[in-house]
Amino acid sequence: MQFLKCPDNALHSDVVYVHVYWYILPELRPFLRDLESYGSMKLVEEDGEEMIQTMLDKSNNQLSKCWFPSLASPVIYNSLNGEKYICKPDIYTVVQNIALHTIKRDKTDSFRVLLAHVLKSKSMRTDGQVEFVKFDEKMFDEIEKEMREGETKSLQQAWAQRHHLEMLLLAKNYAAIASKFRELNPTFWDLILSTYLEPLQLLSRTHLAEAKELVFIMLSNTCVINGIEQVMAKRASLLMSTPESSSITVRLFEDGKEKYVMEMELYHALNRVSPESERFDIQNDGFVYKGMSFECVKAEFGDRIQKIEFIRTPILRSKHCAVPIRSHFPGEFVIPAVDYFFEFWKNVILGVKLFQKHQCSDWGKFVPLFRKLVELFDSEKKQQYFLRADIRVESVASKSLEPYGVSPVKDVRNAKKDGFTAQNLKNELAHLGLTNTFPEIQDYAEDVYEKIDKAKKERYLRTCDLFDALENCQLICVLNRAPSLKKFLHHQKGCERVLGYRCEQCKKEKTMSDALEVSQQPAEVQKTSDIQNSMKNLKIESSGASMLNQYSQPALFAPKDYEKCFQSSKVLTETQNELKMSQDQLKDMQQEITNAEKELSDLKKESEKIVESKAKKTEELAKMEGELNNEKEKNQEKEEEILKASKENEELQKTILKLTAENEANENVIQKLLDRITDLSISNQKTNHIDEKTTEESTPTASVTSKNAPLVIDCLICSSQIKSGQKVIRCPLCKRRFHSNCAFKWRKDHTQCPACNGDLPGI
Structure with a gap:
């Protein structure tokens, strides 16, 4: 999103x-x-x-x-049940992001600052107990849509009132302008006044055109903010702090493998699902906020937590500063105690530079400082806990050492372009005078350097890495001198965060954990392990004996000693045989495991192939369906075109038939006229001579070869004149005449009349 x-x-x-x-x-x-x-x-x-x-x-x-x-x-959290949640104050941040993405306001910061103030004032109303609501992406899409539509309406409203404000501006009635803005939105007029106070004062000294533009910006921003408030008002029940109507949630803090809750937050949730008689007393612990591991929560409360939604909340950390967490109580923020521990010592070592200013191997003068730290870093608390974020005890370090002298402080030298070595680190420790305070500090340089080198982010170690190395070397020295701090750090699961530090308690717990893991293994595997350990001890003892024999005189065995040796040899032989059998069995088991893993791998590959094949087939089928749908659409379009062409063809056929009928009628009329003209011409030849001019006027379409010649008709087949007395054949349909010879030749290759294309009868 x-x-x-x-x-x-x-x-x-x-x-x-x-x-x-x-x-x-x-x-x-x-x-x-x-x-x-x-x-x-x-x-x-x-x-x-x-x-x-x-x-x-x-x-x-x-x-x-x-x-x-x-x-x-804003962060989207997942619950243990797989649901998505968002913290209520984060909703205002999302609303702000939507507004800044969606609404395009003036190029100045006035709208952005005003929006931030308004949303902050509203989000403070949710500054109570931490509440979560289910994350609904559709709701934010609706908010975006409403904001876009609301901006248009707001600007229309601003334009409608612009003329009135400009008239007030021309009259220099600035009090009326302020009153108008108070009328538009009285609830946050103080915020508008603080945001626009200087612009309002400058109106009297500003050019009129610029003053008009400034007033309109103020007006349009106010109207747009009103629209945003209306959008939020529709969702007041979601945005306001209403614990009774919200889900029963508890943050489950996750720090690597560790999972724990804030005790007071858990008690508050349990009070909502428990009867009145089983309610917990919730009180502010002041500076310290207790935690409880999730295992203890499940063991102590069992089914009572079934109605509680645990929100998985990872512990966030930056490199140089602890990240505050909202506490259960309004307006307070807390920090995990172990994070506060590292932030405190980082400032003491790198900020105050305590061990550089007070270079003295007498650790006694630092004792008052550590006595004051015991209250914060409690070594007796085995559960993770939190400290209030506003506690600042860095000044304690300097004040506790005021009676002692202060040595000159040197700055850390920059690392070379190709990094620094372990020896360079040792030299820097000596250069800063830290070997005076901690004579043994250079002994830890190798281990610290190895860890820093593995954790580096660039090709070469940089100056910032050198600062980290110096800090860890000093912190190791502090822990080795302060058993209570060492115990605190172990209980708070922070030992691994000190690079190069070796915690004896962590090592013991790991050994016990390994032993417990071995004890839970099958008996045959345990026996093999015991035999291997026995053989290892036997080898060590025999090795030690052989070393002693090198520096002592040889001695003879007594009979009893010989018997003991024989018995020991016998036991050793039997043990070796049992070990060999166990090793063979173990080898067989390993082989079976290998075969099973191979079969599983083959099955997995086959399954992946089947899934891939199905996916390909599904994709091909979807592609074919798409092509089929396209073809159907094309065929449908073609059918529509054919149907349209068919209708057009039908209309054309009707037109042709109509024209054909009219043509036939016209041709009949023409032929009758021609016949009549021909008859008249012949009769006139017999009775009298027709004047040339009169003949031309009466037969305009005939070809005349001489003044006294009869009407001339051409044969369409040979294109020559049909003369008087020649044999002719007439088309029964169109009545046109042709030479008899031409008609016979034409009929051999054609069946239609050359004049009307009608069927000719057999000749």
């Missing part, structure tokens, strides 16, 4: 500044305040990325690009 991503135009310089301020080490925050006082913010008012680059340019290499977080986007 595109609206889950924060739009580019939300990356504003003031937003980035706030994010960066709270993300970097507290010791470097004064630098940001100095940067702001220099006026650098004014250079980058519209571009958050440029804001970051300006910080880097003016930081004297104190800041690293990898320290900056990205703006958070």
